[in-house]
Amino acid sequence: MMDITTQSLSHAKLPGCSTSVAAFHSKASLLAHNSITFQSPKNFFAQLQGVRIKAKKERGPGAVYSSGAERTLTEVAERWLLVPVGDGDSSHIGFKVKMPDAFEIASSEVTVGRLPDKADMVIPVATVSALHARIQNKGGNLVVTDLDSTNGTFIDKKRLPPGASVSVPPGSRITFGDTHLAMFLVSKLATVEAAIKPEESQDKAEIDGPPESNETTS
Known part of the structure; x- marks a missing residue:
């Protein structure tokens, strides 16, 4: 984590055209690098949360929080991991599309969309x-609700009616409208300590098809 983030910061470039400005920038970058290296982990993550999340995604699944990311996660005792398992075929889209990352559900509620x-x-x-x-x-269960999506939300091969909610057990597959690019295998993660803020949490993971749809949405 630390190595990736530091590398990202040390390669940040600022506009400049003179040799003296470049030299000054080089020294400033070195000082910034040293400063970041010796910060305590708590301060580092608190000040550079955005960079932390980016670096984390490069190494593994990124934790997904609700939009109120600063709230304390007192009600979340368990986490879930969604790993993409589609075949990656994007011919129905008409151009190459990158497979999504794995997602760790780290909040009591998150929304899914494009x-x-x-x-x-x-x-x-x-x-x-x-x-x-x-x-x-909810209470150790993963509950999925379709929000009137165009191409549907599937649990294994069963499509959810719009607005319907269902509890999804580990080992199930959730498809968000596209069996090739948006199908995920559900796994339950180890219990994590409650009453911690997102930026202070640590990963403790023990990682225990519906019809094709070619309709694009607006």
Whole structure:
């Protein structure tokens, strides 16, 4: 974590055209690097939360929190992992589409969709609706609700009626509108300490098809 974040910061470039400015920037970058290296982990994560999340995604599944990310997660005692298991075929889209990352559900409720301004768990695939579904962590159960999506939300091969909620057990597959690019295997993670803030949490993971849809959404 520390190595990736530091590398990202040390390669940040600022506009400059003179040799003296470049030299000054080089020294400043070195000082910033040293400063970050010797900060306590708590301060480091608190000040650079955005960079932390980016670096974490490069190494493994990123934790997904609701939009109120600063709240204390007192009600969340268990976490869930959604791992993409589609075949990655994007021929029905018409252009190459990258497979989504794995997602760790680290909040009591998150929304799923295509657009970052509408959803917490973002799947940038055209067949996924802008606001597609809601995932809730309720009493140790993962509950999924379809939010009237265009191409549907499937639990294994069963499509949820719009607005319907269902508890999803580990080992199930959730598909958000696209069996090729947005199908995820559900796993339950180890219990984590309650009453901690998102930036202070640590990963303690023990990782215990519906019809194809070619309709893109607007």
